[in-house]
Amino acid sequence: MRELSTVEEVIVSVLRAQNTPTGARTICRELAVEGFETSESTVNRLLTALDARGLTEPLGRKGRVLSADGRRRAEALLLDRHRSLYFERALRMESVDDLIDHLVARRGIEREASRAAALRATDDEIRQLQQSAAAGRTALHDRLDFHRAVGDASHNKQIQAIANTLFVERLDPLESVALTVGLRQGTQEEWENDHRVIAARIADRDPDAAEQAMGAHLDSTIRETEAFARSGWGHVLVQQLSASTPQR
Template sequence: MPHRREDASFVLLEALAEAGQPLGARQAKAALASAGISISESSASRLLRDLHGEGLVATAGAKGRVITEEGRRRVAELHGVAATSARLQQAVDVRAAKDLLDLLHARRTVEREIVREAAEHAGEKDLTDLRDLTRRHALCISKGEVPQTPGLDFHRRIIRLSRNRPLRAMADVVLGPRYNRVETLLDIIMGNHHTETKSVGEHERILDAIAAGDAATAERTMNDHLLRMSEEVERYLPADNDPLFQRLLSWMDTQESLRPA
């Protein structure tokens, strides 16, 4: 089974932390196999040596290796990261109309800061990519196709220009793969209002500000763009009409299940 070295290292450190006794290559291989990671005994031995080199395990004579205090700290740290990631993913799991509005508000908070950086750092290749996405977005709408991919990719491409790692990490969570489902919801709402072309014009104005290096205008235009979408969602899905939102989600889930694997 394919695996990442980081995953195997974490599983092995967990096994060592729980074992309470030294583990050799054979036991390490068995511990990894129980977690669904299949590697040879020699590979398990190399992995133990690598962990030893990082100070995460120590030799216990001929019996094998035991986890060090630094290793235990690493396990605790990785558990914390995993728990945080799970909470973040849960936070962007849209299940009600209010969830969608909260997520759009989070996008506005993060993206208006990121687009300032885009205006300050975008190069010609970046501008060319963004222009191509706006053209594809307009073409999709003119053909009556779902514009989800180029429209969403426009925002994701801007995020790649950020040099602020915390901001970029937050944006990657908010606009991660789970957001594709949200974008489909927005497409349905905008289509119902016949306002799909507004997003194209707004994207073009954002791009013009980025190309001009005008950070203030880029921020203001991005803010107005996402605020307009929030207002459309509020008109379409008032707080007392959550059943409509649930029907939309159910329909989308049904369509997803009907797609060929």
């Protein structure tokens, strides 16, 4: 089915919110509230097109209502909007506390990811994890790849979805934050070694040890980030984090 245009999406959402037969004039007003300047005749044309696609139905002379299909579409749109609002809010990190919250959430998810990876990773995935953790491969994207690869190797759809959205898509500035903390606190090498240990425990197919190793890695990241912020360098982190905040 063809995607709805933005203005069509708004019309469908307006009809869902109205819950009674709604005419073009009311829709026009609601569109203006959302920033769409349209004439009543344009709205009428759009409504006729939505009727033809089976998403809306005229109800007498009073106006339109959503069809069952249209209602399903409106519910899905609402869900999408909620979801992206939540993600955007989560990714908007404005303080050291936000960063710590993010790392704590990662500790929960990534411990489970490592555990599942020890049980479910393919031999190929294990080889890739070991390569990505190998000494000398310390470029930023390699370390990023490592965390994403553990998430993928979990073969748990829920973990994969979170690992590939919340924790990865916009992780670049976060990784440079981790790099800043690691360099200042002298833990960079220790963290790189952590990756090798995690990969080795997953390769051992030992879920308890893999979970423990990932937990310890993130514990250390949280501890050092807190220490860095306490030592008066918090403003540097906030500056770097603001680079990860989407411009609106």
